[in-house]
Amino acid sequence: MNGVPLSWYLILSAILFALGAAGFMIRKNMITVFMCIELMLNAVNLSFVAFSRHFKTIDGQIFTFFVMVVAAAEAAVGLAIILTVFRNRSTLQVDDIDSLRL
Amino acid sequence: MHHLWLIPALPLAGFLVNGLFGRRLPKAIINAVAVGSVLLSFLWVLQVLNGLMPLETLYVERYATWIASGSLDIPYELAIDRLSAVMLLVVTGVGLLIHIYATGYMSHEDGYYRFFAYLNLFMFFMLTLVLANNYLLLFVGWEGVGLCSYLLIGFYYLKNSATTAGNKAFIVNRIGDFGFALAIFLIFIQFGTLDFPAVFSAAQPLPAESTAGILTAICLLLMVGAAGKSAQVPLYVWLPDAMEGPTPVSALIHAATMVTAGVYMVARSSALYLKAPLAMDVVALIGLLTAVLAATIGMTQFDIKKVFAYSTVSQLGYMFLALGVGAFSAGIFHVVTHAFFKALLFLGAGSVIHALEGEQDLRHMGGLRKKIPITFLTLACAWVAIAGVPPFSGFHSKDEILLAAHHHAPWMYWIGVVTAGITAFYVSRAMFLCFFGSYRGHHHPHESPVSMWGPLAVLALLSLGGGYTHIPQFLAPVFPLAEGAHDFTLVAISVAAGLTGIGLAWFLYIAKPGLADSIASSLGGLYKLVYNKYFVDELYFATIINPAIAGSRTVLWKFLDAGLIDGTVNGAGHMAQWVGAKCRRLQSGNIRTYATWVVLGAVLLIFTIGGVR
Numbered sequence: 248m249n250g251v252p253l254s255w256y257l258i259l260s261a262i263l264f265a266l267g268a269a270g271f272m273i274r275k276n277m278i279t280v281f282m283c284i285e286l287m288l289n290a291v292n293l294s295f296v297a298f299s300r301h302f303k304t305i306d307g308q309i310f311t312f313f314v315m316v317v318a319a320a321e322a323a324v325g326l327a328i329i330l331t332v333f334r335n336r337s338t339l340q341v342d343d344i345d346s347l348r349l
Numbered sequence: 350m351h352h353l354w355l356i357p358a359l360p361l362a363g364f365l366v367n368g369l370f371g372r373r374l375p376k377a378i379i380n381a382v383a384v385g386s387v388l389l390s391f392l393w394v395l396q397v398l399n400g401l402m403p404l405e406t407l408y409v410e411r412y413a414t415w416i417a418s419g420s421l422d423i424p425y426e427l428a429i430d431r432l433s434a435v436m437l438l439v440v441t442g443v444g445l446l447i448h449i450y451a452t453g454y455m456s457h458e459d460g461y462y463r464f465f466a467y468l469n470l471f472m473f474f475m476l477t478l479v480l481a482n483n484y485l486l487l488f489v490g491w492e493g494v495g496l497c498s499y500l501l502i503g504f505y506y507l508k509n510s511a512t513t514a515g516n517k518a519f520i521v522n523r524i525g526d527f528g529f530a531l532a533i534f535l536i537f538i539q540f541g542t543l544d545f546p547a548v549f550s551a552a553q554p555l556p557a558e559s560t561a562g563i564l565t566a567i568c569l570l571l572m573v574g575a576a577g578k579s580a581q582v583p584l585y586v587w588l589p590d591a592m593e594g595p596t597p598v599s600a601l602i603h604a605a606t607m608v609t610a611g612v613y614m615v616a617r618s619s620a621l622y623l624k625a626p627l628a629m630d631v632v633a634l635i636g637l638l639t640a641v642l643a644a645t646i647g648m649t650q651f652d653i654k655k656v657f658a659y660s661t662v663s664q665l666g667y668m669f670l671a672l673g674v675g676a677f678s679a680g681i682f683h684v685v686t687h688a689f690f691k692a693l694l695f696l697g698a699g700s701v702i703h704a705l706e707g708e709q710d711l712r713h714m715g716g717l718r719k720k721i722p723i724t725f726l727t728l729a730c731a732w733v734a735i736a737g738v739p740p741f742s743g744f745h746s747k748d749e750i751l752l753a754a755h756h757h758a759p760w761m762y763w764i765g766v767v768t769a770g771i772t773a774f775y776v777s778r779a780m781f782l783c784f785f786g787s788y789r790g791h792h793h794p795h796e797s798p799v800s801m802w803g804p805l806a807v808l809a810l811l812s813l814g815g816g817y818t819h820i821p822q823f824l825a826p827v828f829p830l831a832e833g834a835h836d837f838t839l840v841a842i843s844v845a846a847g848l849t850g851i852g853l854a855w856f857l858y859i860a861k862p863g864l865a866d867s868i869a870s871s872l873g874g875l876y877k878l879v880y881n882k883y884f885v886d887e888l889y890f891a892t893i894i895n896p897a898i899a900g901s902r903t904v905l906w907k908f909l910d911a912g913l914i915d916g917t918v919n920g921a922g923h924m925a926q927w928v929g930a931k932c933r934r935l936q937s938g939n940i941r942t943y944a945t946w947v948v949l950g951a952v953l954l955i956f957t958i959g960g961v962r
Binding site: 268271272273280342344346347 | 937938939940941944945948
């Protein structure tokens with residue numbers, strides 16, 4: 248266990264998460280936004296796994312599996328929504344899809 | 350046990366039967382229940398008195414504890430002594446006659462069962478008032494009769510003037526009752542109990558207050574209550590208006606019984622009054638002032654019931670004069686004789702009104718002596734009784750009062766004598782205008798049925814012979830008889846005053862008709878002043894009622910209610926709307942904005958938790 252220290256994993260995870268969050272807020276294409284969400288999820292996964300190894304417990308690994316399952320389900324539903332939106336509106340610009348407001 | 354509770358309970362039962370089921374009952378059964386319950390009550394009074402005579406001490410029956418709280422202990426307790434025995438006989442006896450009369454008088458009216466239900470309820474409260482053995486139970490009866498008075502004045506509830514008169518009676522009585530309630534509190538503070546025997550025996554050893562003290566305060570506040578209920582200056586204004594009610598009500602409640610409740614209450618509290626000479630003087634002065642004021646107004650009125658109403662106020666003033674000069678038994682004596690002849694006057698007036706199908710204006714009557722002879726004959730009995738013609742009832746009681754007044758202060762006697770003359774004058778005026786001369790109306794008078802003139806005849810006999818009931822002697826165990834020989838001169842003077850009044854009325858309205866009008870017009874302003882009742886109602890409107898209404902409108906309604914309370918409530922709503930209008934801008938529909946909020950929230954959360962650590 249003298250390889251890479253825990254902090255490096257966590258810094259990487261934070262950088263990935265920040266990239267995902269920034270992309271989520273900045274990018275306008277719906278698919279890109281979606282990919283940013285996946286990026287954030289996986290950044291979290293990375294920190295889980297790192298902690299799991301550091302503390303010698305299995306919990307973090309199990310959480311990672313849960314997150315992956317949720318991410319897979321979310322991908323299925325999310326892509327279906329994106330397809331439907333594109334069919335109906337012929338656009339994938341996030342800013343144009345704002346009919347859910349007062 | 351003599352079961353005193355049955356006396357008020359019987360009319361209460363009548364009230365419940367007629368009040369709950371009367372709508373579906375035929376008139377014969379309503380009559381039987383209403384009159385029967387009062388008749389049984391009357392008979393039970395006789396039965397109880399028969400068992401209790403000679404009744405020289407107080408007889409008390411305790412049924413249950415009503416209120417027990419700390420040192421306050423108020424039982425359901427009825428008691429009877431000679432004073433309440435007299436009142437019981439008058440209330441149930443005259444009440445019975447008036448109930449019988451009402452079955453004839455009201456026979457064509459709507460709401461027949463309602464009328465008799467209220468009348469029975471009134472009997473219940475009045476008998477409770479008379480039998481009560483503590484101030485609080487007396488107060489219950491006191492308020493109850495006030496309620497029934499209100500309900501019965503406003504009996505013709507579709508008539509605006511009737512409902513207004515009912516309200517007036519109720520509100521003016523509130524002022525009096527406020528004073529009475531304060532008096533009860535003071536009595537409790539001073540004596541620690543409200544039971545009559547306990548309070549009076551505690552007051553017995555106290556010295557008479559030469560200057561105003563707590564007893565004077567109690568007595569004056571009691572007098573405020575009595576002035577409201579018994580229509581004394583300055584609270585008498587409701588009684589003349591109360592004539593809007595059906596005539597049997599005027600006779601029973603506003604002449605014979607309820608309005609004498611104040612006299613009864615003051616006489617009952619005589620042990621307190623005797624310790625407060627200052628309050629006694631106030632009572633006498635109020636009585637005298639009321640007697641003169643109302644008698645002069647009575648001279649000018651044209652509504653036959655109004656004449657008798659002012660007469661009632663004036664006679665009640667006489668009773669308070671008697672109480673104020675310490676002649677309590679004379680006051681009660683006058684209550685009794687007045688109940689006879691004033692009930693008769695009202696019932697006779699009702700019979701006249703009934704005969705003329707609702708006409709009440711003396712100017713549209715006249716010459717009815719031949720048309721309705723029985724009514725005339727019975728009313729003539731009341732006439733001689735109230736005018737103080739010896740040897741009829743009014744003469745005896747009025748002279749007891751006047752002699753006592755002379756003993757106390759001769760100037761009071763002289764004013765009383767003048768008032769007696771005025772009394773004789775206005776009653777004679779009403780009689781002459783109504784029964785003599787030629788008929789000036791356009792109805793076809795018809796004599797009343799036997800159910801109406803029967804009670805009139807009984808009351809006529811009582812009015813004639815009521816002076817020989819020896820009430821003062823009977824009341825001697827309660828109120829010691831005043832010594833002092835009957836001064837024949839004083840008696841002769843007051844009789845002469847009465848006869849002068851009658852003669853003057855005869856001269857003005859029979860011998861020289863038209864002279865009265867020319868005198869009235871030559872007096873001009875003075876006549877107008879008296880005819881308009883000294884503008885007392887207008888004065889009250891200008892000084893009390895209108896300012897109260899204006900104050901309610903501007904301060905209470907416009908400022909407090911509409912401004913402050915509504916403003917607060919509506920302001921809270923407006924504030925919520927305003928905040929909502931601002932906050933809904935957050936709901937932009939732009940998903941990246943939401944994400945920004947989420948991130949900001951997360952960052953804030955992290956910093957907060959980090960900060961806590």
